[in-house]
Amino acid sequence: MQNLKVRTFMPNQQSTLAQVLKEFNLSQIKDFLALLPIPVIYRLDNTLYFNDAVTKLLGYESAEINNLTNWQEKVCAGRVYTLEPNNSQLLVLAKKDLTQCFVEATLYKQDSFELWFLQDITQYLSLEQQAKDNEAQMSNIIDSAMDGIITVDNNQDIILFNKAAEEIFGYKEAQIIGQPLNLLIPNRFHSAHQKHIHNFEKTGVSNRRMGHLGTVTGIRANKEEFSLEASISQVKIAGQVLHTVILRDVTERKRLEEELHKAQEEKLARKQELLLDSYKNADLLFSALIEVLPNIILDGKYRLESKIGKGGYG
Incomplete structure (x- = not known):
């Protein structure tokens, strides 16, 4: 007590x-x-x-x-x-x-x-019990969210890591709490990430919606890199700025988009191939027509003269 x-x-x-x-x-x-x-x-x-x-x-x-x-x-x-x-x-x-x-x-x-x-x-x-109940309710909501939710403190150390984030990155909450957010970002993007956070804090904007940041790259516990969509928000509590990132693994969507793009390219290539074939066939037909056309003309002229000679006209 x-x-x-x-x-x-x-x-x-x-x-x-x-x-x-x-x-x-x-x-x-x-x-x-x-x-x-x-x-x-x-x-x-x-x-x-x-x-x-x-x-x-x-x-x-x-x-x-x-x-x-x-x-x-x-x-x-x-x-x-x-x-x-x-x-x-x-x-x-x-x-x-x-x-x-x-x-x-x-x-x-x-x-x-x-x-x-x-x-x-x-x-x-x-009031203490009410606060605990509210905290438990909020915790349940966060853990039941389909998207990954991560909150970091002023030092960019992780203080919240929900169930979906565990599934996305392959870390358990107990493993990741207190660890730097950079652990989830490939090394080559660390500098850009720090710059982005600094600029975001300077804007004073409280949030940026999903997709506004474009596709970002994360790294799982097994070192596999993958594509993410992210939204970010910031709030100041007791003088400390907390950043919360909501993440969505779009690896499968990107794979499907790439497959669709590939299929469209293949379809376009096939159309071009068929069109080229049709041009080739038309060219062959035209060439053949050129070859037989004189004979057709001569044959037609002969028949016409023959008819005239026999009094077929007039």
């Missing part, structure tokens, strides 16, 4: 207060406790005295919980807590309205009496 960073009274102040109260009589102690804004319980043997802040916290009047037995049965709801002097402990206490509250309790003991300082941390724990 972490101690809260902010307290109404710091531990050394609480200890000093306990020493001061040692010199007071019971009436003075009760009057003094009533002035304190924080929940404080004064125990003398088996009897408990507490201030209005305790009543406000738990809903019980002092007369309803004036001894350890009542405290144990009503407030602790049967739970047994053993407080160690000068140490803080988390208590789950039952309120009068039957709801629960979480309290950080610190015990200071001076001779025959004890002081219990209570700090209600219910809201703090609720």
